[in-house]
Amino acid sequence: MSAAPTLAGAAPEIDLAQLVKRYGRKHALEGVDLQLTGAQLVGVVGPDGAGKTTLLRAIAGLLEVEAQRANVLGFDLRGDVRALKAQVGYVPQLFALNRELSVIENLRFTGKLHRIATAVFERRAEELLARTALAPFADRPTGALSGGMKQKLAVANALLPEPALLVLDECTAGVDVVARAEIAALLAARRGETLVLLSTSYLDEAASCDRLVYLDAGRVLATGTPAELRAQVRVELYRAWAAAPRAIAAAARALPYVVAVRTSGRYARVEVAAERSPGAARVIADLAALAGVRVVELRPLDMETTLLALARSGARA
Amino acid sequence: MKARRLRTLMVREVRATLRDPFTVISLIAVPLVALLAFSSILATNVEHMRLGVHDASRSALSRRLLSDVAASGAFDPSPYATREALEAALVAGEISAALVLPPDLQDALAQRAGAAPPEVQVLYDGAETVLAGNADAFLRSILAASGARISVRELSSRATRLGELRSPAARAGVDVVTQALFNPQLLGRPFMVAGTFGFVLSFVTVLITAVSIVNERLSGTFDQLQLTPATTVEILLGKLLPLGAVFSLDVLLMVVVAGLVLGVWPAGSVLFFLLVATVYVSMSLSLGLIFSATSATAAEAVQKTVLFSVPLVQLSGFAFPIRNMPMPVQWLAELLPATHFIRVARAIYLRGAGPFELWSELLFLGAFGAALIALAVRTLERRT
Amino acid sequence: MERLRHFATNVLAMAYREGSVMRHDKAFIAAVAVQPIVMLLLFGGALSNEPANVPWAVLDQSQSAGARRLVEEIGATGYFLAPQRVASYEDGRALLARGAAVALVVIPHDFQRDTFRSRPQIQLLLDGADPLTAARIGGTIGQVARKFDPDLRSVAARSADRPAVANGSAGLQTRPRFWFNPTLRDRNFFLAALGGMLLTNLCFSVSSIGLVGERESGTYEATLALPTSPLEIVLGKLLPYVGVCYVVLVIAIVGAGTLFGVWPKGSWLAIGVLTLPFVFASLSVGVLISTLVHTSAQAVFLTVFVILPSVVLSGVMFPYQLMPHGVRAIGAILPLRWYQIGLRSLVLRGGDFGDVWVPLVALCLQFTVLMALVRWRMKPRLG
Incomplete structure (x- = not known):
């Protein structure tokens, strides 16, 4: 991909303080504080209804918001956002290109509104279609594409103006593995040039982000690299292998320091509150003593446990 | 079929229907607005119609004539100085009719014996056909009456014998004593009110039924209900019976509003009318069911219903008498249940x-209704 | 200046997209072509208020030559079916009550005798259940009767003497003339304003359903994320339909001309100019509807129930001049009211710009008010 002149000097930056979005009496965002600097891949994670879509829409300049500070790429979200939109690519949650139009017609429409010169448009469109393997389908009605192709097209469409900020709302939800990998490759190519903000419910996607923003009940509860978030979570994770993991779950929950137990396959995942933990050796011994348990091991924190622990702390707060 | 299960489903349906403000508005506002709008559009009389007058005679006689015209309340005369101005106003549509009084009006009426009576010219805007037709009859009768009175006065002041005065008119023409039965003033209102029932029950209710069933299917509640012990027929009856009851209540509401607000009560039995209307409601429900079964989305169901119902209402004699249509169109109209329901509604209302006078219409409605219900059931069976 | 150019190019980009969508939409193209033709046939050929095939009955108690001649003359007006002879007054009334006859003409025993002594009388019973037909039939029979000369022998004498007495009863003679439509054909009345009906249907539905559809499918959100504004989106989306409206209008006018011989007598240019603010105002109504509803189904529903009163109260099918004052005032809010006034003047009365300035100003005013309403209802951003 060619160098993006719009981006060369300006550092993409999101600077929000006490961002509030109300729908009638309901608050979708209850004072979001968020600073993001530099071209990086940022994942927005959190439970359903946390306000992820609302936050992304707000950052893309689609919503009227109230805030102490609401700067995106140096533009105030509360003011005229047209100049901001010229530098933002946005992919909504549901596929939203015109189904009746062909692939190339959809791209051309985006190009026209972004005032991309015809020659430049032709070059970029060709390149994007080649990268997404959509070139053979350029003249096919968009509605006739498969789900994965549609999402690839949506991302390519958002990348067409070579935006400084790319906002993707669960753009890989329900997409097959191959297409997800292709989309990830598209985004990876922009790493270092574009600030990419994506919400996701896939743990591997979240884990591969440079930085995560954990949102719950309309507030940012934590931000940081995946490693930093893991460090914030005061939980130890153990895996207890058993022939019938369900059978040991109740007994494990009865231990005073155990926070949560979930069974999967042939083992039970046991989370222990770090501050109450009697030490790894003792926990392993306690768990091994339960009837039916064959092996117990201490595991490094994974993304799932991290997010669930964050969700629990969010629920308590 | 279990009565208890059915009742549970029906209660659920009534709750769901009443919770959706859009449906509630359509059920109450649409029939009432239709009633009020339609009841006022058909008129056989003329009121305060703008009448351009060019009075070239400028005589006592012409002024008397004009004051008679104005006094009728049917026309609001406004004077025009020249004939050209009058004609321009007619072209521009400022006036719908024009009266030209000739300069020799007074003289012509004075020199009565044997001569032609004075000629008054009336111009109508034929572009407004109904208006011109109505106005013509009105204006002529006013002018005739006024002219006769004036000529009596004119001539009797000259001490002419009454016999002489009457002779020219007496030998010509036949007097018509007109009496309109059932609706002595030939008001458009009861005619349209009765027709509006046909409109609402052939269109609005079909629409609401179709949309309601499609929405149910789309939201997946049908599938959920399929998992309960209820059968398809029960589920549908649980949906249709409350809707039918609500529509019948709608008819009652319309009868009451038409009576209290518009002063139009059925001349026949209210109970008989409600009974016939309820039978007709079952046909709307079946139609709505058929439309919903063949539509993928609510918008599609609405579009289908509109495309089907609008010509149906146009051809059913709701606004335009069927006998004025070309023969093949008349045969088509006779095949529509709406035609027969509107005929029955008008017969009862006016x-x-x-039931004895209407047995043939009722028979048709009954047969058609049975066929429609059978078709609806078959459509469903094919789908499930 | 720069802003204005951006505005124009954005609107054109939207128009390009909508035009491309339209080109792919075969159902829409079919509807645009078929609807005017169906309506033309319906209003040109099928629907009419002119009485025709009217069933009637005669109770001839006089059994005289004069009575037979009167019945013949009434039948000769062409409105009626062959008369049904009834033997008694009760039979006649029963026919009326059944709806089997609209009119009953009763010619009394002394009809013939009265023709020599005084003015003879007949009785006319009408079925008021069908008021419009009854009123017209009553007028027609009245006219025939007034002109009727029961005494054949005097015809020659009178035609020499008093040629015109026939038309007025006494004193005054009225000579009516129906301008612009001498035979008072309903067809001309309907066809002249058909374009108004068609464009109302088209404009209301494409804008309301189209915009709600964009919102539902998410394309509105996606487009709004591009450097454009709601006003540009809406204007650009609706712009191609202005062209479609003119196509429909031309189909309607040419169709009415070739099929039924109703060509515009006035200025074509004025029709074109008058149509522009009407189309814009009607499209704005659709946009306004789209801001009031949430789903496509609701949009279609509401659109239908806005189109109906528009057609009914505007005067396009029924003369608004005869409606009660309150209802007439409501009708004046509708763009279709003013458009049909202007259209009838231009098509039937041969009017020109000078004759339609009132509707023209009214339509521009309505468009301005509607635009203000739209801008007030339409949010600059989502939700």
Whole structure:
């Protein structure tokens, strides 16, 4: 991909303080504080209804918001956002290109509104279609594409103006593995040039982000690299292998320091509150003593446990 | 079929229907607005119609004539100085009719014996056909009456014998004593009110039924209900019966509003009318069911219903008499249940007809209704 | 200046997209072509208020030559079916009550005798259940009767003497003339304003359903994320339909001309100019509807129930001049009211710009008010 002149000097930056979005009496965002600097891949994670879509829409300049500070790429979200939109690519949650139009017609429409010169448009469109393997389908009605192709097209469409900020709302939800990998490759190519903000419910996607923003009940509860978030979570994770993991779950929950137990396959995942933990050796011994348990091991924190622990702390707060 | 299960489903349906403000508005506002709008559009009389007058005679006689015209309340005369101005106003549509009084009006009326009576010219805007037709009859009768009175006065002041005065008119023409039965003033209102029932029950209710069933299917509640012990027929009856009951209540509401607000009560039995309307409601429900079964989305169901119902209402004699249509169109119209329902509604509302006078129409409605219900059931069976 | 150019190019980009969508939409193209033709046939050929095939009955108690001649003359007006002879007054009334006859003409025993002594009388019973037909039939029979000369022998004498007495009863003679439509054909009345009906249907539905559809499918959100504004989106989306409206209008006018011989007598240019603010105002109504509803189904529903009163109260099918004052005032809010006034003047009365300035100003005013309403209802951003 060619160098993006719009981006060369300006550092993409999101600077929000006490961002509030109300729908009638309901608050979708209850004072979001968020600073993001530099071209990086940022994942927005959190439970359903946390306000992820609302936050992304707000950052893309689609919503009227109230805030102490609401700067995106140096533009105030509360003011005229047209100049901001010229530098933002946005992919909504549901596929939203015109189904009746062909692939190339959809791209051309985006190009026209972004005032991309015809020659430049032709070059970029060709390149994007080649990268997404959509070139053979350029003249096919968009509605006739498969789900994965549609999402690839949506991302390519958002990348067409070579935006400084790319906002993707669960753009890989329900997409097959191959297409997800292709989309990830598209985004990876922009790493270092574009600030990419994506919400996701896939743990591997979240884990591969440079930085995560954990949102719950309309507030940012934590931000940081995946490693930093893991460090914030005061939980130890153990895996207890058993022939019938369900059978040991109740007994494990009865231990005073155990926070949560979930069974999967042939083992039970046991989370222990770090501050109450009697030490790894003792926990392993306690768990091994339960009837039916064959092996117990201490595991490094994974993304799932991290997010669930964050969700629990969010629920308590 | 279990009565208890059915009742549970029905209660659920009534709750769901009443919770959706859009449906509630359509059920109450649409029939009432239709009633009020339609009841006022058909008129056989003329009121305060703008009448351009060019009075070239400028005589006492012409002024008397004009004051008679104005006094009728049917026309609001406004004077024009020249004939050209009058004609321009007619072209521009400022006036719908024009009266030209000739300069020799007074003289012509004075020199009565044997001469032609003075000629008054009336111009109508034929672009407004109904208006011109109505106005013509009105204006002529006013002018005739006024002219006769004036000529009596004119001539009797000259001490002419009455016999002489009457002679020219007496030998010409036949007097018509007109009496309109069932609706002595030929008001458009009861005619349209009765027709509006046909409109609402052939269109609005079909629409609501179709949309309601499609929405149910789309939201997946149908599938959920399929998992309960209820059968398809029960589920549908649980949906249709409350809707039918609500529509019948709608008819009652319309009858009451038409009576209290518009002063139009059925001349015949209210109970008989409600009964016939309820039978007709079952046909709307079946139609709505058929439309919903063949539509993928609610918008599609609405579009289908509109495309089907609008010509149906146009051809059913709701606004335009069927007998004025070309023969093939008349045959088509006779095949529509709406035609027969509207005929029955008008017969009950205006002529006070009962079941004996209407047996053939009722028979048709019954047969058609049975066929439609059978078709709806078959459509469903094919789908499930 | 720069802003204005951006505005124009954005609107054109939207128009390009909508035009491309339209080109792919075969159902829409079919509807645009078929609807005018169906309506033309319906209003040109099928629907009419002119009485025709009217069933009637005669109770001839006089059994005289004069009575037979009167019945013949009434039948000769062409409105009626062959008369049904009834033997008694009760039989006649029963026919009326059944709806089997609209009119009953009763010619009394002394009809013939009265023709020599005084003015003879007949009785006319009408079925008021069908008021419009009854009123017209009553007028027609009245006219025939007034002109009727029961005494054949005097015809020659009178035609020499008093040629015109026939038309007025006494004193005054009225000579009516129906301008612009001498035979008072309903067809001309309907066809002249058909374009108004068609464009109302088209404009209301494409804008309301189209915009709600964009919102539902998410394309509105996606487009709004591009450097454009709601006003540009809406204007650009609706712009191609202005062209479609003119196509429909031309189909309607040419169709009415070739099929039924109703060509515009006035200025074509004025029709074109008058149509522009009407189309814009009607499209704005659709946009306004789209801001009031949430789903496509609701949009279609509401659109239908806005189109109906528009057609009914505007005067396009029924003369608004005869409606009660309150209802007439409501009708004046509708763009279709003013458009049909202007259209009838231009098509039937041969009017020109000078004759339609009132509707023209009214339509521009309505468009301005509607635009203000739209801008007030339409949010600059989502939700």
